[in-house]
Amino acid sequence: MVNPVTELYNKESLAEGSPLPTIMGEVEKDPKLAGWTGSYLPRPLFVERREIEAFADDVLALFDVVTSLPERLFDGDLDAYCAALSIDDGRKQLITRLGGTTPPRYGRADMYHDGTSFKLLEIGIASEVGGADRAGEIPRALLEAAPFAEFAQANGLGFTHTGQSVATALTEAGAAVADGRDPVVALLEGPGGLADYASHWNTFRDVMRGFGLDFHVAEIGDLTFPGGKPHLGxxxxxxxxRCFTVEEIMGDPHGADLVEPVFRAHEEGSVVLFTPMESNLFANKACLALLSDPRHHDRFTGAERELIDRVLPWTRSLKGEDSLDDELIAYCRAHREELILKPNAFYGGVGVIAGWTTPEDAWLTALRAGAADGAIVQQRVVPRSEPVVDPATGRVEDWQAAWGLFYTPGGYAGAYARAVPAFESPVIGVTAYKNTRTAGVLHF
Incomplete structure (x- = not known):
């Protein structure tokens, strides 16, 4: 089902001489987007404002439920909670170094629209998520292009600027530390991380500076600590x-030494670590299995169970409490073409295996490995088709999109999308599939 604004946009795009099919060429040249090296979908995606904001409310409500799981299901025992999520002792010590504190509301929820409603794939509680640089800047640049601006005005289009929301959140986070002056913010990658992500984070830096932030990009090893206060240059x-990950710190021989002064400075109140490593207690995909598992339903209110059932596909952890869950494995074998397997702790599509593209023997092997290493299986959600006019051929082609919904302590913070040609890849993501395109999102 295609919404009326999409239908109208494609109709106008197909008109002789229409500038709309090539409008993204102008956007790509925008100074705040030109440094990004990815590719864009030829048109933005459109969504009813009421629908996207209602789903954002659901995401924020689910955030509160997820971050209460250690207390609800394990009586506050973080050791038991981490064991259930297949978090080993070394990672647990790093993640809980600040005492297991609840992180601020900040991250990017990923979802598909199945033609009827949005369905949550990952709640994305993390500060290292990407896309915030483009989510606000693509629609901003589109609205500054005259042909699109005319269409937008005629159809009441608008957007929530993710960059502005993030800048506000970081300013407010630093208020107590900065003592009345404008806070200095440093986005920190892991050791060697800028070799891969410098262009991406520098684009984000330019967006943040555009909103008045004294914002810098570096690696954690670039910090010094005179008097215990972090300094950069x-x-x-x-x-x-924080854009350094647990795996980056664990994988570096000096990782613990690099991060410990940051933890101490945060504890002493000389810096705000945004977000703390504790975010990883709740970004783990096994959290979704804990929500979905009927054995835990009595720990949630009726309204919470209704919320979980409404937004979350059927999800189960492959890790049995004591041994391989033969009944679950048998179910997954029988329903292979309806399920997708996802490792608990990875992101960006790493390690994801789609049952409908995997031979039976390989699927069984993957299930057993997932049970040993920590993985979930989730009901397949088929994203609706997004018809797009190809600017080169003039033909309408079907794409499928994964939507990314950003949130901050201030609430809903905008959205963007990644798209692939329909059914070309079981995973939609820039790092997972080379033909993935990025799209701006506007509401009506």
């Missing part, structure tokens, strides 16, 4: 936007 840092 001689400049005191008030907020660290």
């Amino acid at each position: 001689g400049r005191p840092v008030d907020v660290i936007l």
Whole structure:
């Protein structure tokens, strides 16, 4: 089912001489987007404002439920909770170094629209999520292009600027530390991380500076700590936007030594670590299995169970409490073409195996490995088709999109999407599939 604004946009795009099919060429040249090296979908996606904001409300409500899981299901025992999520002792010590505190509402929820409603794939509680640089800037640049601006005005289009929302969140986070001055914010990658992500984070830096933030990009090893206060190039840092991951710290021989002064500075109140490593207690995909598992239904209110059932596909952990869950494995074998397997702790489509593209023997092997290493199986959600006019051929082609919904402590913070030609890849993501395109999102 295609919404009326999409139908109208494609109709106008197919008109002789229409500038709309090539409008993204202008957007690509925008100074705040030109540094990004990815590719764009030829048109933005459109969504009813009421629908996207209602789903954002559901995501935020689910955030509160997810972050309460250790207390609800394990009486606050983080050791038992981490064991259920297949988090080993070394990672647990790193993740809970600040005491297991509840992280601020910040991240990117990923979802599909199945033609009827949005369905949540991952709640994305993390500060290292990507896309915030483009989510607000693509629609902003589109609205500054005259042909699109005319269409937008005629159809009441608007958007929520993700960059502006993030800048507000970081400013507010640093207020207590900065003592009345504008806070200095440092986005920190892991050791060697800028070799892969410098262009992406530098684009984000430019967006943040556009909203008045004193914002810098570096690696965690670039910090110094005179008097215990983090400094970058001689400049005191008030907020660290953490984009180094657990795996990056664990994988570096000096990782623990690099991160410990940051933890101490956060504890002493000389810097705000945004977000703390504890976010990884709840970004783990096994959290969704804990929500979905009927054995835990009595720990949720009726309204919470209704919320879970409404937004979350059937999800189960492959890790049995004591041994291989033969009954679950048998179910997964019988329903292979309806299920997808996802490792608990990875992101960006790493390790994801779609049952409908996997031979039976390989699927069984993957299930057994997932049970040993920590993985979930989830009901397949087929994303609706998004018809797009190809600017080169003039033909309408079907694409499928994964939507990314951003949220901050202030609430809903905008959205963007990644899209692939329909049914060309079981995983939709820039790092997972080379033909993935990025799309802006506007509401009506």
